[in-house]
Amino acid sequence: MPPAAATLPARIDTRAFLWLLVILSLATLNAPQDIWDTIRHLRVPDTDDAMRLVEVRDLLAGQPWYDNVQYRFLAPEGVASHWSRLVDAPIAALIGALTPLAGRPLAEGLIAAFWPVLLFGLYCTLLYRGVRRTFGGRAAILAVLVATQTFGIAIQFQPGRVDHHNVQILAMLGLAFCLMRGCFPAAFVGGGLAALSLAVGLEGLPYLALAALYYVGDWCWRGRPALPGLASFGVGLGVAAPLLFAAPTAPTLWTATRCDALSPPWLWLAAGGFGFALAATALRRRLGTPGSRIALAILCGILLIGGFGLAFPICLEGPFPGMTPLVRDHWLLTVNEMASLPKSVAQGRWEMLVFYPVVLIGSLTATWMAWRGPQRRAWSIAALFLWPGLILGVFQFRGLYIASGFVPLVAAPVIDRALTRAAAPGTAVRRWGALALGSGLVSTVWLAPMALAGWIAPASRTAPDSAGVIACQGDAAVRPLAALPPGTVLAPIFLGPSILLRTPHTIVAAPYHRAIPGLTAAIEGLGGTEADLDRVLDTFQVRYLVTCPSRPADDLQATPAFATRLTRGDAHTDRLEPVTVPGPLKVWRVVR
Structure with a gap:
């Protein structure tokens, strides 16, 4: 050479x-x-x-x-x-x-x-x-x-992603690193980040619960050395949560129970963490054994969860109390982020292959390294934030949102070790095994299996037409509606926010669980009979009917819905006058 x-x-x-x-x-x-x-x-x-x-x-x-x-x-x-x-x-x-x-x-x-x-x-x-x-x-x-x-x-x-999920990923990643450090200032900051996540949205609640349990378990096991972390996390959460709740909430609503947002039910849990931290600190001299610390933790847990159930029983039903079966079946369970893994597989939505495998491999790897490798605290915390997302993601795709933010945390040291082994003497099996594991944690590697699966088993006819939905929601499709005189629009549920953003019109329905009457009206009006549609048009004083031909509503009866047949040109009514607009949308003016 x-x-x-x-x-x-x-x-x-x-x-x-x-x-x-x-x-x-x-x-x-x-x-x-x-x-x-x-x-x-x-x-x-x-x-x-x-x-x-x-x-x-x-x-x-x-x-x-x-x-x-x-x-x-x-x-x-x-x-x-x-x-x-x-x-x-x-x-x-x-x-x-x-x-x-x-x-x-x-x-x-x-x-x-x-x-x-x-x-x-x-x-x-x-x-x-x-x-x-x-x-x-x-x-x-x-x-x-x-x-x-x-x-x-x-x-x-x-x-364009101005929603709050990216903010939650940041808060949870910051909390994880604070957990890894474990010292007083880091834990206090972690408590504040936990409160921020709650204030932004409740999707991170399972992760916060496990983080709190991690602090409690660490204290029960190690005792006084772990007390500063537990105490400062509890104080940070207990102080920041009420402040971040009060800042954007009108004082008249401070006592209102909201199961879908930071409000008294969740402040009760934050206050319980604060109280437990104070109790652990005050009784530190008497809690010299793991058994005594575990007893205090169990007692406080019973009081905390029992008080929550007694004071806020409605929130035990989940964040969507009062949702009717009609709305759940024909809206909530059809939303992409609510789709389960089995449903996605049944529909042939193989793009899921670039999301699920990396979280699964990351969860298993972090767990194994926490059991056998160095830096066990860091690996255990990574596993702590990955497993809830993976488990929730099996039932709802959105469960992967926060967990995906932890994949690079696991992949980086794995790939780093693979590079080190590649340059060091050793068996080919170990080298290629490390390389395969590191590659499996990179989403883009899964594009090839995704394409192969799509070629072998194409998406079923029941899979949503995402391209058609995007076309109907876009500026080119919705903006022409702004030229019409302002009025109330009955449109598919997914079109509501785009109509609000791009036109001066009011809407009946949008994909938000607090608006059950509007969701019900859109489902029944667009998926029902002519009489159902007439009833909705009258009840909500609708001026314009808008449909998206590529995404008809679910049929609520054996025959196709009247609005679907109207869109196809197979039905007619004197109550609706067609309005010509450029783009894919079909528009009618209600005649009164």
Whole structure:
């Protein structure tokens, strides 16, 4: 071998090469056309993103801070949002600051496009620093690289994703790193991040419960050395939760029970954690044995959970109390993020292969390393945040949202070890095994199996037509409706937020569980008989009927729904006058 060739590998700076890959991955993470469409046409990935921008517009237009009612939704009373103003506020502030320079439409587009990018930058910074502290510098670079290749992360930080899930991922990742450190200031910050997650949305509640149990279990096992972490987490949570609840909530609603948002039921649990931390601190001299500490933990747990059940029994039914079977079957269970894994497989939605396997492999790997490897505390905490998402994800796809944010945390040290083994003497089996494990934690590797599965078993006819839905929701389809005189629109449920965002009209239905009357009206009116449709048109004083031909409503009877036949041109009524608009939507004006 020539001397120059023999020394060539030594000249390669591995970290510089990895940083180059990170830069290239970041540069190609989002398609330029998607960014441009978000800037110019407010392209948003989801109905929740559209509704978030509607709330932000209302706030900028002068709607009071404490008033989060959407008055163009089931007008005139409107529907109160269960989302927090804490997410609306920074987006509104950025749009307001940019408006004098760029004008309102462009300011909205720019912030909608780059707010998620800013959050992704914060996520990568947090991930890099946390992994570097625990697993080293090269693993930290690999973590950022894997993050750019993880679809579960990419979809939550893509342009237009102004919903709150990315904020929750940040809060949970920060909490995990605080747990890993375990010291007083880190635990206090972790308690604050837990409270922030609760204030933004309750999706992170299972993770917070397990994090709290981790602190409690650590204290029960180790005693006084673990007490500062337990106490400071409890104080941080107990102090921050009421503050973050009161800040965006009108004082008149401080006693109102809301099972779907931070309110007295969940403040009770936060207060219980605070009280337990104080009790553990006050009784530390008497709790010298694990048995005594476990007894206190069990007693406080019984009081906490028992008090919750007695004071807030309605919340034991879940976050959707009062939802009718009709709405559950024909709306909630049809939403993509609520789809179970078996249902997705039955429909042939093989894109699930880029989400589920990496979380499964990450959960198993973190658990194994927590049992047998070094850095057991870090690995156990990673497993703690992965398993709930995986288990919930089997029943509801949205369970993977937060868990996906922890895949790079596991993948980075695994791939780092594989690179080390590749350069060291050893058996080929160990080398290839480490490489295969590391590759299995990268979402983009699963694109090939996804394509193969789609070729072998194409999606069934019952799978939702995602392309048709996107076309009906887009600016080009909905914006022409703005030229019509303002009125109330009866449209498919998924179209509601886009109509609010792009037109001055009011709507009957949108995909939010607090608006059961509107959801019921859309399901019955668009999926029922002509008499059902007439009843809904009269009850809600509807001026326009809008349908999406590629996504008809579920039929509530043996024959196709009247609105579906109307859309196909197979039915007619003198009550509805066709209105010609460009694009895929079908529009009728109600004749009175």
